[in-house]
Amino acid sequence: MNDSAIDYDRYDHVRPIRWNGETLELLDQRVLPFTVVHEICRSSDEVAEAIRALTVRGAPAIGIAAAWGVVLAGRGLETADAAEASRLLEPAIQRLNAARPTAVNLAWALARMGDALAALDPGDDWRAALENEALAIETEDLAANRAMGRAGAALIAPGSGVLTHCNTGSLATAGFGTALGVIRAGVADGRIARVFATETRPWNQGARLTVWELAQDGIDATLIADAAASHLMKTGQVQWVVVGADRICANGDTANKIGTYQLAIAARHHGLKFMVVAPSSTVDMGTASGELIEIEERDPAELLSFRGKRVVADGVSAWNPVFDVTPHALIDAVVTEKGVVERPDAARMRALFGA
Known part of the structure; x- marks a missing residue:
């Protein structure tokens, strides 16, 4: 199916980030699905806290929110001097950057904002x-998601079932989503017949957000x-696992929500394909x-x-890593808006993304 035949708007109704010209409105993902409310951020510190507290989450959305945080700062x-503004903004940028260290989009978006300042002439309007x-950054992300949706869906045979983990949709991006963008495009194109989503403990992003x-x-x-x-994979109802990423390394290793690694292992054992979808x-x-x-x-309290009530006996400790790393050898395809890297390794990644 060609681009024009896919009804994107039909499958893309949710927007987690709204800039109204004065404040940043973030759809509070901590209280979904039963409460739909936007948290109003009036300062960069409030944006940083919203990122840290998971009011906004998902690597692309975090980067977009941080960019607007710089505007608020x-x-x-x-x-009126751009060079002085750059110097004065640095503390706010550092606080935003420290909010979530794993997601590379955060540092990438903040670097773009800094570069935009550095490129200005002395008399330019740096605020504008x-x-x-x-x-x-926000507009490009939406366009990239739709491009990734087309590219990823094209790898999936018609009538397939897919399993996804965490939330990688409009809630995690400017719109349409990364892995969920592939699912949206695949459903629109008739390639995906069945969609399964994990709960994604302990924050239940799959249960609360994705479905x-x-x-x-x-x-x-x-x-x-x-x-x-693993039992689902054994039944034959799914042929692909489609996930997002918070960081993709030079050799194709991928950091994503905790639990992704074990899905990749299980997929390989059962002969399923494993796709990682993320912007460049x-x-x-x-x-x-x-x-x-x-x-x-x-x-560990998470x-x-x-829901704020302890459910484990006193004295029990917990370990709560948020991400894990899937080795590139378990990944069949890395999909970005720049292209697809099948069976990623250092050489194939370098061929598409450079040194």
Whole structure:
């Protein structure tokens, strides 16, 4: 099916980030699906806290939110000089950058905002330049997602079933999504007949967000417990596992939501294909392999409690890594808006993304 035949708007109704010219409105993903409310951010520090607290989540969305955070940081500065503004904005940029260390899009978006300032002449309107750059980052992300959706769906045979993990859709991006963008395009194109989503413990992004988001677009999805994935694969109902990424290394190793690695192992054992879908801004050619990725750990209380109530006996400890790394040898395809890398390794990644 060609591009024009895919009804994108039919399968793309959710927007997690809204800039209204004065404040940033973030769809609070902590309270979905039963409460739909936007948190209003009036400062860069409020944006950083929203990123840290998972009000906004998903690598591309984090980067977009951070870019608008820089715009908000600039609102409080008195200087008309771009060079001085760059210097004065640095503390706010550092606080934004520290909010989530694993997602490379965060640092990438902030670097773009800094580069936009550095490119200005002395008399240029640096505030307008920052706002234009943030809008460009958001607009480009949506276009990239739709390109990835087409490219990834083209790899999937008609009538296939897919399993996805965490949330990689409109909620995690500017719109349409990465892995869910492939699923949206695949459903529209008649290639995907069955969609399964994991709960994605401990934050239940799959249960709270992914199946809700797909329901908004009229796409049927079946929720499974994380522990049911291998059994599902054994039944033959799925042919692909399609996931997103928070960082893709120079050799194709991929950091993604905790639990992704074990899905890749199970997929290989059962003869399924494994696809990673992410914008090229997620590709980090400066990090040679997954062993060099800093894996964020969150409060163990997220495992020990449920909705604020402790459910584990006193004295029990917990380990709560947020991401894991899937080795490139378990990945069949890395899909970006720049192209597809099948059976990724250092040479194939370099051929598409350079050194």
